[in-house]
Amino acid sequence: MEIKVLGPGCPKCKQTEKNVKDAVAETGVDATVEKVTDIMEIAGYGVFGTPSVIIDGEVKSVGKIPTKEDIKSWLNK
Amino acid sequence: MVEECCTPGGNIMILACSGGSNVGQLSNQAAIELTQEGFGKMFCLAGIGGHLGGFIQSAKDVPAMVAIDGCEVGCAKAILDHAEIQTKNYLVLTELGIEKNKDFKLKAEEIQKVKAAVKSVCD
Numbered sequence: 001m002e003i004k005v006l007g008p009g010c011p012k013c014k015q016t017e018k019n020v021k022d023a024v025a026e027t028g029v030d031a032t033v034e035k036v037t038d039i040m041e042i043a044g045y046g047v048f049g050t051p052s053v054i055i056d057g058e059v060k061s062v063g064k065i066p067t068k069e070d071i072k073s074w075l076n077k
Numbered sequence: 078m079v080e081e082c083c084t085p086g087g088n089i090m091i092l093a094c095s096g097g098s099n100v101g102q103l104s105n106q107a108a109i110e111l112t113q114e115g116f117g118k119m120f121c122l123a124g125i126g127g128h129l130g131g132f133i134q135s136a137k138d139v140p141a142m143v144a145i146d147g148c149e150v151g152c153a154k155a156i157l158d159h160a161e162i163q164t165k166n167y168l169v170l171t172e173l174g175i176e177k178n179k180d181f182k183l184k185a186e187e188i189q190k191v192k193a194a195v196k197s198v199c200d
Contacts (some may be wrong), residue, residue: 046129059131062138062139063135066137
């Protein structure tokens with residue numbers, strides 16, 4: 001599983017990255033987590049804002065900090 | 078771009094039909110000017126119409142949105158309905174008394190009227 005957290009680096013982006021990493025650790029799924037900070041690469045996903053979370057190419061969340069429970073539900077699908 | 082780089086909480090997504098008539102282009106011009114003035118941020122309705130994941134999820138997650146249709150055909154609303162996105166604020170320009178035609182020389186007073194109506198519907 002490939003997870004990308006889109007965000008230039010503000011506290012909301014960092015919290016989202018932490019929630020994702022915690023959710024991955026707690027569920028034990030085999031996943032890589034990549035932080036994407038390049039503005040042009042972020043724009044390529046067509047998102048209105050950041051932080052955004054992409055799992056295996058599917059945009060799951062835009063412009064808000066998803067909870068660990070939200071993320072776990074995405075990981076378990 | 079360190080502490081405040083993310084989407085501001087109050088940012089309003091503006092979706093204009095941008096259609097092929099005076100009212101369609103009024104929706105487009107109003108969206109551009111409102112974005113330039115910092116009222117909100119114009120977003121790509123075409124991306125939603127194309128069912129691109131990032132665009133659809135953005136429209137679903139955004140806390141504040143306004144959709145602007147030029148006429149009662151309602152293309153913007155139909156696109157949002159088709160993508161199962163709730164239309165949070167909605168405006169049809171012909172219902173403001175602006176007559177639909179093919180004259181693309183947009184009138185400044187009509188642009189102002191549309192911008193005022195957008196702001197009003199978002200209150």
